[in-house]
Amino acid sequence: xxxxxxxxxxxxxxxxxxxxxxxxxxxxxxxxxxxxxxxxxxxxxxxxxxxxxxxxxxxxxxxxxxxxxxxxxxxxxxxxxxxxxxxxxxxxxxxxxxxxxxxxxxxxxxxxxxxxxxxxxxxxxxxxxxxxxxxxxxxxxxxxxxxxxxxxxxxxxxxxxxxxxxxxxxxxxxxxxxxxxxxxxxxxxxxxxxxxxxxxxxxxxxxxxxxxxxxxxxxxxxxxxxxxxxxxxxxxxxxxxxxxxxxxxxxxxxxxxxxxxxxxxxxxxxxxxxxxxxxxxxxxxxxxxxxxxxxxxxxxxxxxxxxxxxxxxxxxx
Ligand code: TXA
Ligand code: MG
Numbered sequence: 001x002x003x004x005x006x007x008x009x010x011x012x013x014x015x016x017x018x019x020x021x022x023x024x025x026x027x028x029x030x031x032x033x034x035x036x037x038x039x040x041x042x043x044x045x046x047x048x049x050x051x052x053x054x055x056x057x058x059x060x061x062x063x064x065x066x067x068x069x070x071x072x073x074x075x076x077x078x079x080x081x082x083x084x085x086x087x088x089x090x091x092x093x094x095x096x097x098x099x100x101x102x103x104x105x106x107x108x109x110x111x112x113x114x115x116x117x118x119x120x121x122x123x124x125x126x127x128x129x130x131x132x133x134x135x136x137x138x139x140x141x142x143x144x145x146x147x148x149x150x151x152x153x154x155x156x157x158x159x160x161x162x163x164x165x166x167x168x169x170x171x172x173x174x175x176x177x178x179x180x181x182x183x184x185x186x187x188x189x190x191x192x193x194x195x196x197x198x199x200x201x202x203x204x205x206x207x208x209x210x211x212x213x214x215x216x217x218x219x220x221x222x223x224x225x226x227x228x229x230x231x232x233x234x235x236x237x238x239x240x241x242x243x244x245x246x247x248x249x250x251x252x253x254x255x256x257x258x259x260x261x262x263x264x265x266x267x268x269x270x271x272x273x274x275x276x277x278x279x280x281x282x283x284x285x286x287x288x289x290x291x292x293x294x295x296x297x298x299x300x301x302x303x304x305x306x307x308x309x310x311x312x313x314x315x316x317x
Pocket of ligand 2: 133
């Protein structure tokens with residue numbers, strides 16, 4: 001069921017049940033991060049392997065110190081600057097965080113999100129929430145309560161409706177080696193924005209062999225229908241025999257009905273494109289088409305994270 005009953009959400013979470021929650025990035029499938037039963041349920045409902053760890057969500061800087069042993073200086077600076085927001089930090093965990101949350105890693109992924117309803121829920125709980133994106137493992141992340149309902153509605157108690165997600169891309173994951181900051185997943189906060197605050201960072205978001213953030217395995221974010229990346233104009237010729245859908249950054253193309261073309265941002269705005277991306281992929285995935293043709297954005301700012309999701313979607317094809 002979808003609704004705005006915060007009292008009910010708090011009650012369900014205290015009972016150890018799972019709830020779909022809005023964040024500014026994507027919707028999460030939330031449960032008590034300190035309760036092994038709730039955690040087991042999260043993996044089950046998502047059909048997610050337990051070697052893929054979960055992000056812990058809390059609502060205040062003070063509480064973070066209950067869960068982590070210490071914070072490198074740059075982590076502290078980033079947290080002060082970007083929380084609540086689309087930044088997840090990998091930090092050494094205290095024993096109170098179950099190994100199931102981190103898949104046995106000594107590091108816990110933690111963030112303070114930025115969504116009024118979810119912050120209200122967190123402020124009324126005496127435990128943090130583990131929340132992966134609220135989609136079945138390997139599918140596109142949900143950016144509305146209706147997306148969650150469509151795929152997990154029969155498996156969870158309640159979905160808290162917080163409207164459509166403001167950012168539309170998952171959080172950026174940052175870890176540390178000594179004092180060097182490393183980006184493990186490109187996301188809603190751009191590398192440029194992070195570098196403005198702490199200087200040059202290293203990006204390791206591409207290693208797919210033994211990823212530190214296994215959610216970044218290539219086949220993630222994938223629609224069911226094959227997605228082909230390239231110059232859409234040329235691809236239209238190449239795939240002329242098939243029923244084509246188009247996922248384009250800025251413009252419509254000739255030769256394909258416009259109702260089978262989804263434009264991320266006609267004015268070429270990265271933020272607008274990010275907000276529309278997953279929803280557009282879902283819409284195309286439900287159309288009567290055989291192939292999705294898509295083009296990449298300029299490799300800068302949020303364009304990098306959007307391109308990352310497009311490449312992963314294409315990798316399944
Ligand atoms: O924006 C977000 O981060 C959303 C919202 C709901 O907060 N959550 C999200 O969770 O995207 P999920 O589970 O779909 O992706 C979490 C990523 C995965 O790639 C996972 O492998 C990585 O974070 N991760 C979680 N804990 C980790 C840890 N201890 N060490 C390394 N990677 C970790
Ligand atoms: Mg996910």
